[in-house]
Amino acid sequence: MNTNLALLLLLAPFLGFLFNVFFGKSIGKTTSGVIGTLAVFTSFLASAYFFAVIVANPEGIQISLFDWIQISNFKVDFGFLLDQLSILWLLFVTGIGALIHMYSISYMHDDENMHKYFAYLNLFIFFMITLVIGSNLLVLFIGWEGVGLCSYLLIGFWHKNQEFNDAAKKAFIMNRIGDLGLLIGIFIIGSLFSTLDYATLKTAIAGATDLNMYWISAAAFALFIGACGKSAQIPLYTWLPDAMAGPTPVSALIHAATMVTAGIFMITRLNFVFDLAPDVQNIIAIVGAVTSLVAATIALVQTDIKKVLAYSTVSQLGLMFLALGLGAYEVAVFHVITHAFFKACLFLGSGSVIHALHGEQDMRKMGGLKKVMTITFVTFLISSLAISGIPPFSGFFSKDEILMVAFEHNKILWFISSLASLMTAFYMFRLLYLTFFKEFRGTAEQKSHLHESPALITFPLIVLAILATLGGLISLPTNSWLNEYLAPLFTKVATEEHHFGTTEYALMLVAVIGGLVGIGIAYAKYIKQNQVPAEDAAITGFTKVLYDKYYVDEIYDFLFVKSINGLSKFFRDYVETTLTSLVFGLGQVTNEIGFQGKKIQNGSIGRYLFAFVLGMCAIVIYLFLAQ
Amino acid sequence: MNVSILLIILFVGAFATYLAGDKLASKVALFFSLSSLGCAIVLLNQFNAGENISVIHQWINQPNISFALLADGLSIAMLLLTLALTPIIIFSSFENEYKNAKAFYALILFMAFAMVGTFLASDGLLYYIFWELSLIPIYFIALIWGNGDAEERKKAVIKFFIYTLAGSLFMLIAFVYLYQQAGSFLLEDLYKLNLSSTEQLWIFLAFFLAYAIKIPLIPFHTWQASVYQKAPAVGTMLLSGIMLKMGLYSVIRWQLPIAPLAAKEYMYIFISLGIAGVIYGSIVALRQKDLKKLLAYSSLAHVGLIAAGTYTLTIDGLRGAVLQMIAHGFVVVGLFFISEIIFRRYETRTMAEMGGIRSQSPKFASMFLLLVLASVALPTTFNFVGEFTVLYSLSQINLWFAFLGGTTIILGAYYMLKMYQQVMLGETNTKVFMDVTFKEGFALVLILAVLFFFGMYPKPITDLITPSLENIITQINRIN
Numbered sequence A: 001m002n003t004n005l006a007l008l009l010l011l012a013p014f015l016g017f018l019f020n021v022f023f024g025k026s027i028g029k030t031t032s033g034v035i036g037t038l039a040v041f042t043s044f045l046a047s048a049y050f051f052a053v054i055v056a057n058p059e060g061i062q063i064s065l066f067d068w069i070q071i072s073n074f075k076v077d078f079g080f081l082l083d084q085l086s087i088l089w090l091l092f093v094t095g096i097g098a099l100i101h102m103y104s105i106s107y108m109h110d111d112e113n114m115h116k117y118f119a120y121l122n123l124f125i126f127f128m129i130t131l132v133i134g135s136n137l138l139v140l141f142i143g144w145e146g147v148g149l150c151s152y153l154l155i156g157f158w159h160k161n162q163e164f165n166d167a168a169k170k171a172f173i174m175n176r177i178g179d180l181g182l183l184i185g186i187f188i189i190g191s192l193f194s195t196l197d198y199a200t201l202k203t204a205i206a207g208a209t210d211l212n213m214y215w216i217s218a219a220a221f222a223l224f225i226g227a228c229g230k231s232a233q234i235p236l237y238t239w240l241p242d243a244m245a246g247p248t249p250v251s252a253l254i255h256a257a258t259m260v261t262a263g264i265f266m267i268t269r270l271n272f273v274f275d276l277a278p279d280v281q282n283i284i285a286i287v288g289a290v291t292s293l294v295a296a297t298i299a300l301v302q303t304d305i306k307k308v309l310a311y312s313t314v315s316q317l318g319l320m321f322l323a324l325g326l327g328a329y330e331v332a333v334f335h336v337i338t339h340a341f342f343k344a345c346l347f348l349g350s351g352s353v354i355h356a357l358h359g360e361q362d363m364r365k366m367g368g369l370k371k372v373m374t375i376t377f378v379t380f381l382i383s384s385l386a387i388s389g390i391p392p393f394s395g396f397f398s399k400d401e402i403l404m405v406a407f408e409h410n411k412i413l414w415f416i417s418s419l420a421s422l423m424t425a426f427y428m429f430r431l432l433y434l435t436f437f438k439e440f441r442g443t444a445e446q447k448s449h450l451h452e453s454p455a456l457i458t459f460p461l462i463v464l465a466i467l468a469t470l471g472g473l474i475s476l477p478t479n480s481w482l483n484e485y486l487a488p489l490f491t492k493v494a495t496e497e498h499h500f501g502t503t504e505y506a507l508m509l510v511a512v513i514g515g516l517v518g519i520g521i522a523y524a525k526y527i528k529q530n531q532v533p534a535e536d537a538a539i540t541g542f543t544k545v546l547y548d549k550y551y552v553d554e555i556y557d558f559l560f561v562k563s564i565n566g567l568s569k570f571f572r573d574y575v576e577t578t579l580t581s582l583v584f585g586l587g588q589v590t591n592e593i594g595f596q597g598k599k600i601q602n603g604s605i606g607r608y609l610f611a612f613v614l615g616m617c618a619i620v621i622y623l624f625l626a627q
Numbered sequence B: 001m002n003v004s005i006l007l008i009i010l011f012v013g014a015f016a017t018y019l020a021g022d023k024l025a026s027k028v029a030l031f032f033s034l035s036s037l038g039c040a041i042v043l044l045n046q047f048n049a050g051e052n053i054s055v056i057h058q059w060i061n062q063p064n065i066s067f068a069l070l071a072d073g074l075s076i077a078m079l080l081l082t083l084a085l086t087p088i089i090i091f092s093s094f095e096n097e098y099k100n101a102k103a104f105y106a107l108i109l110f111m112a113f114a115m116v117g118t119f120l121a122s123d124g125l126l127y128y129i130f131w132e133l134s135l136i137p138i139y140f141i142a143l144i145w146g147n148g149d150a151e152e153r154k155k156a157v158i159k160f161f162i163y164t165l166a167g168s169l170f171m172l173i174a175f176v177y178l179y180q181q182a183g184s185f186l187l188e189d190l191y192k193l194n195l196s197s198t199e200q201l202w203i204f205l206a207f208f209l210a211y212a213i214k215i216p217l218i219p220f221h222t223w224q225a226s227v228y229q230k231a232p233a234v235g236t237m238l239l240s241g242i243m244l245k246m247g248l249y250s251v252i253r254w255q256l257p258i259a260p261l262a263a264k265e266y267m268y269i270f271i272s273l274g275i276a277g278v279i280y281g282s283i284v285a286l287r288q289k290d291l292k293k294l295l296a297y298s299s300l301a302h303v304g305l306i307a308a309g310t311y312t313l314t315i316d317g318l319r320g321a322v323l324q325m326i327a328h329g330f331v332v333v334g335l336f337f338i339s340e341i342i343f344r345r346y347e348t349r350t351m352a353e354m355g356g357i358r359s360q361s362p363k364f365a366s367m368f369l370l371l372v373l374a375s376v377a378l379p380t381t382f383n384f385v386g387e388f389t390v391l392y393s394l395s396q397i398n399l400w401f402a403f404l405g406g407t408t409i410i411l412g413a414y415y416m417l418k419m420y421q422q423v424m425l426g427e428t429n430t431k432v433f434m435d436v437t438f439k440e441g442f443a444l445v446l447i448l449a450v451l452f453f454f455g456m457y458p459k460p461i462t463d464l465i466t467p468s469l470e471n472i473i474t475q476i477n478r479i480n
Helices: A002-027 A029-056 A084-107 A114-133 A137-155 A162-193 A198-207 A213-230 A239-245 A248-257 A259-269 A278-299 A305-325 A329-356 A374-387 A394-409 A411-436 A444-449 A455-474 A481-489 A502-528 A541-547 A549-600 A605-626 B004-020 B025-048 B073-092 B101-120 B124-133 B135-145 B150-182 B187-192 B197-214 B222-230 B233-258 B260-265 B267-286 B291-310 B315-346 B362-375 B382-397 B399-424 B438-456 B459-476
Strands: A061-071 A074-082 B055-060 B065-069
Touching (some): A002 A029, A002 A114, A029 A114, A074 A137, A084 A114, A084 A248, A084 A259, A084 A329, A084 A455, A137 A213, A137 A239, A162 A213, A162 A239, A213 A278, A248 A305, A259 A305, A278 A549, A329 A374, A374 A411, A394 A502, A455 A481, A541 A549, A549 B267, B004 B025, B004 B101, B025 B101, B101 B233, B124 B135, B124 B150, B150 B197, B197 B260, B222 B291, B233 B260, B233 B315, B233 B459, B260 B267, B267 B291, B291 B315, B291 B382, B315 B362, B315 B382, B362 B399, B362 B438, B382 B399
Antiparallel strands (some): B055 B065
């Protein structure tokens, strides 16, 4: 029963993919979209069933299907592990996934390749489920690379545009840098413990007496590199903003709510490994905090609505990594969930706006949309409040917990993340004001077409806005359902329930004030003073550095892309030709010897006799000397 | 029934194809190649049932040479690779018109015959004969039916012929020496020899020259790209799909077990050489203008990794290497077929003249992409199973080897996706590109089916090859 349901959960989106690949074109756009949506919804129902099962009985369900890869000292099977963590992830992946599929039916309706879009989207869900329910690191790796592939396909969905294709390629390759890290981590774990299976690994570590801390740290670090790639952390984050080239629902689903959380999933999954490597944990915390700040500063000045959201995602993921690094896995998970709600809502909202403006993404050409797009506006406002950490919206609770954990461990980390949060409030409301308030700044033609999006688009927005509002309830500061639910996963006792004292309340207050200050500055600039960001050419000074994202892309391009291409040219034009002429040279030498030898054999008896006598003499002399 | 039937079918098939005349040649060749595949599957069943399908006959008394064919899991796997790819390769050329087709297809079967012989022979001299025999058909195929300027082609092909032949002569010398020691060319007798480490080193190096040129390993690879480029598609597929595996197979079967001391002593050097090939090949591939040349360098990178796996002398290394050989055989044949399909429509292999194909031919684009993904070893493809196992074995020797070898997953993705982008994506090409025909699609689907099926379920092949590889490992470790 469980096995069949788990298979249904996994394979429903895959069947949807196959169906859309083979019949999608002939069944018409809407049908193809509906089938795609239903496939994911089926998985959602199955996930809900497993959720009920796990709540009733916290024992995880382990399913082994068949032997996959054989290594000398262990076997890797293709199996599933359905426990608290995977089921939680399944719920929001398939839930939000279904909503975004539904949204896409309307959003992508004008695209000639809509069936292909749904095929890819279903394939993505399939791989994401594989990633989450795998019972060992190698099945996770299938999903890990698979979602990377789907991300590649969807970023480059409009493949006639080579810029989009470049972005897709960049995403794939950068992810693969991380993947190599993940693989190395897998190798180390495999050779240390002779297993890649989570459950076995956990027991092995718990029961081990002499752990090789050096190699465990190395493994943790390598795994973390993998997480950096997928979850867009410094130094492997630059692909994510470029990934916005894909259709907006894709950005919402893959590049905000689900795939980019895979790194956090993996680290949480292996919390018992990371707990043993405090140095690596420190690195994770620092990388997370720095990423959150750097990305937030870039988001301050971007003018493309999706770019702001993209950097915001990088920044929020940074906060989650901060929590992971501090060992507060359940807090990171909490923020993953609330973030999935409000960021999906924000992206879908921006999609609704872009849809209304026929593809315009520049906020300088927006404005005043709240009058015509009320539902989009209200849901967007709710989500903005949530991400800015204003109570009682969900983001307040999850972000506050991260800040609190940071404060307990290290004041600098707390300061950095608080600053990032303040900036978040600012840039989100900058975005909101520029988009929805004041007068419309686009063309008259666009203005005449402004409209609220159809119900297929607004319905998911409403659902997500409700979740973004109420999501905080799953983990209230004093009474956390989530912490209890996740408790079986962690070896260390989860951060004890905060006994709420004055410090905690003060911190909370500071955080809220920070959010309000950010909003206030945005209000002053964009409402009171009625500012609009300058045109590209007019941007100068440090703003330009931020606008150009600290030139990191250019630096990477120079350091890696240019140098490797130069090397390639050098190898091609010099080394290869030299090697080739060496081989030919060998042939020529042989030829030359033959040619010279030929001269000796010229038929002149006199010379032969001369050589003969010379030879005879040599032999006689040799014999004589030898005696 | 024993394995000699395969040789008979292929040999007779070559003659029959020639006699059938130009019109029927391709179909007759397909028939015989499929029959040999059918027989191989029957033999596989017999082997799995525990029957003896090996052959040994006294052939020449003085010197002592026998007609000995050894069928263990390893050689059966290589047979299946050869005999599964041969019909696909023949079938893939059905839409081409060849002058003197009867000779062309006869040579293909003859080549399959020689390669099967190489994989089966367990007598050193017999093996050597098959090894060299396989060179003759590919020489003619590349020379007569190749493309590009005739003079250039002749230069490249003759270089290839002399180069590989010269390398192999050293192997012959090694065999002569071994014969003097053992009084026989039989593999089992050679395995029993107790050679000093100096002797082993010389033998190892002599074998190495032959294999390094054939595989090819850097810096012995210079014949590869130009021959791949100039040979007809069928020739390139035979070369890259099967023939270069002869070298890798021979490392496992002959070089390592006969000279294990040298292999152990200089393991690091040879692993490094393989890995250097991975990086070098990948980097050179980045800036190729010709699609076939790019694939040639990608092949150089992949076989470098396989060779590194074999030189780890571990069961994982050997197993991964064999799995990867099979996977690479299929994927590379598929990719060269892709380049041929494009050539049929655009008459070019220069990537700059392509682009904008995907929007015109969705089926072709999907199959091409799947092959690209298999080539970059995406999990669920057979290539991943091989590559993962090889990299794991390298990590057991030294983690840095796994890291450096592992750069293939980054660099491979880079040059393959760059290539795919340049060839397939972008604004719709002004030249019409017809989607794959049924025959083309059928051949590609077969290849993809193999790659994805064994990617998820490699167990049958793993189970087939593991016992024989374990024997070889035992043989390698007999003296310590």
